[in-house]
Amino acid sequence: MAKRVGMEVAIAVAEAVGMCNVDVAAVYPITPQSHIAEHLSDIVADGRTDTEYVTVESEHSAISVVIGASGTGARTYTATSSQGxxxxxxxxxxVSAMRLPICMAVANRAVSGPLNILNDHSDIMPQRDAGWIVMFTENGQEAIDLSIQSFKIAEDPEVMLPVAVNIDGFQLTHxxxxxxxxxxxxxxxxxxARKPYAMLHPDTPVTMGAFAMSDIYHEMMMVKDEVLKNSKKTILKVWDxxxxxxxxxxxxxxxYRADDAEVLLVTMGSMGETAEVAIDELRKKKVSVGLVKIRLWRPFPFDEFRHVVRKAKLLIVTDRAVSFGGPGGPVHAEIKAALYHDKHRPAVHDYIIGLGGRDVRVSDFVTMVERAIKDRxxxxxxxxxFYGVRE
Amino acid sequence: MKKAKKWPEAWHEVNVGAMVFEPCSAREYHTGSWRARRPVWDNTRCIRCGLCYIYCPEGCVSQNALGYFEADLNYCKGCGICAHECWPTAIAMVEEA
Structure with missing residues (x-):
């Protein structure tokens, strides 16, 4: 049994990445990810890992550097947040079209404007359709574990896709x-060590990222979709x-306490643990409620999700981002899409919560559940x- | 005999990451099919200065044995830059039939 230590989560993520024999890292610091950038560069400077740490002038350059490095066969890492x-x-x-297994941490933070540095999921949601594997973490241990696993998943020959590990800014990172x-x-x-499918090397000429017109682009996008869906098998294997x-x-x-529940609360990310306490309180009041926490956002685990909600009558979805002018939050849209063909569809109520770092307490989850049950x-x-919005 | 494939026809035949392992294979992609107008040289006006050769962004203009210039129509996209740059006006852009 490994020794337990008290550590800031961002530092712990950098420590975990430092154990992964990364060849090239390019991390541009941005709040609340900066401690990952700083501590990883400390680990490299101290000679604890044989990593080339490229200091870049922007996040655009950071991801571009790791693309080039990954193309040469290197194991690569970057991390960012929000505007980055x-x-x-x-x-x-x-990155995903070129099948480069880049691993990235996203310290989730609200996007501007107005400028805000605190936590929500409005930074990762616009990247939803980029073709990356996207996972969410709930606590520091998960952030360590998923950061390490991400290299194995990304580099698997059946996958060869980039992975983004989401760690709620401040609420987790700090x-x-x-x-x-x-x-x-x-x-x-x-x-x-990574066994690359191909390497940019003068002895083995290869063109990566070539131009493709309408005669082949359509097929390539189907490949991207199939490969991403198929990656779930490897993800499950690696987790096993x-x-x-x-x-x-x-x-x-x-x-969490979901097996017999009529009402299910759905969360993604660090708020799951707060919601668990709320579930305990509601259970004491004899409310038949449980919690569903989505870890894998892309590929979306449709079958697993349908399975856990199959007996529920009401789903209370929480979203930490808004699809403006659309169906509320992106998680809500996904869940409704997942259930459309089901005969016994539960009612679905979406609460948009905790934008720009707005605190969501145990009592808020209790209120959300009680109010949604009454509404139903x-x-x-x-x-x-918008839960808790001032009126 | 199986028909030789020029392109991966089905989605599952596309190379991983659409990587291309054969050097210079772009040569097989005849961009000349994009052309709406083709350059036609009038060699009675041509002074063989080679500006068309220099300016052709596709690099498809070459000098023949007599010192005059011609475009490789497999690759000429018909942009008309050669005709625009040709100051003795020896090149005309002619509509493709």
């Missing part, structure tokens, strides 16, 4: 939590191996609402 991720946006679909690090030898065994090696099991959709009794389920 928005600046990377142009490059993200290229928390000091008890975490345990796996043994370095076990990590090295778990993620052996992780459970056997390190004892912690991960699932695409996690549940009156057949007044709203599509979505």
């Amino acid at each position: 991720l928005m600046l990377m946006h142009e490059i993200l679909p290229i 928390m000091v939590e008890p975490v345990e690090f796996p043994d370095q030898k076990a990590v090295s065994r778990f993620i052996p 191996e992780w459970a056997k090696t390190f004892g912690r099991r991960y699932k695409p959709v996690e549940t 009794r009156k057949s007044a389920v709203k599509d979505y609402e």
Whole structure:
């Protein structure tokens, strides 16, 4: 059993990445990701890992540097947040189309404007369709574990796709939590050196990222979709191996007291733990409620999700981002799409919560659940609402 | 005999990451099919200065044995830059039939 240590989560993520034999890292600091950038550069400067740390002038350059490095066969890492991720946006679909297994941490932060540095998911949601594997973490231990796993998933020959690990800014990145690090030898065994499919090398000429017109582009996009959907098999395999090696099991959709629940609260990211406390309180009041936590956002685990909600009558979805002028939040839209063909569709109520770092307390989750149940009794389920907005 | 494929025809035949392993294979892609107008040289006006050769962005203009210039119509996209630059006006852009 590894020793538990108290550590800030962003520092712990950098420590975890430092164990992964990364060849090239290019990380441009941005709040609240900066501690990952700073601490990883410390680890490199101290000679604790043989990594080329490229200091770049922007996030656009950071992702571009790791594209080039990944093309030469290197194991690569970057991390960003908010405006930095928005600046990377142009490059993200290229990474997945080129099948480069770049791993990235996103310290989720609200996007401007107005300028805000605190946590929500409005930075990752605009990247939803970039063709990346996208996962969410709930606590520091998960941030460590998923950061390590991401290299194994990304570099698997069946996958060869980039992975974004989402770690809620401040609410997770700046928390000091008890975490345990796996043994370095076990990590090295778990993620052996990358075996690239092809390498940019003068001896083996290859063109990566070539021009493609309408006669082939359409087919390429189908490949991208199929490969991303297919990656779920490898993700499950890697999580299974992780459970056997390190004892912690991960699932695409996690549940808490959900088996017999008529009402299910749905969260994604760090708020899951707060919601768990709310579920306990509501259970004490004899409310038949449970929690569903989405870990894997892309590829979306449709089957797993349908399975866990199959007996529910009401789903209370929480979204940390808004699809303006659309169906409320993106998680809500996804869930409704997942359930459209089901005969016994539950009612779905979407709450938009915690934008720009607005605190969401246990009592807020309790209120959300109680109010949604009341609305449903009156057949007044709203599509979505901004929870707690001042009126 | 199986028909030789010029392109991957089905989606599952596309190379991983659409990588191209054969050097210079872009040569097989005849961009001349995009052309709406083709350059036609009037060699009685041509002074063989080679500006068309220099300016052609496709690099498809070459000098023949007599020292005059011609475009490789497999690749000429018909942009008309050669005709625009040709100051003795020896090049006319003619509509493709």
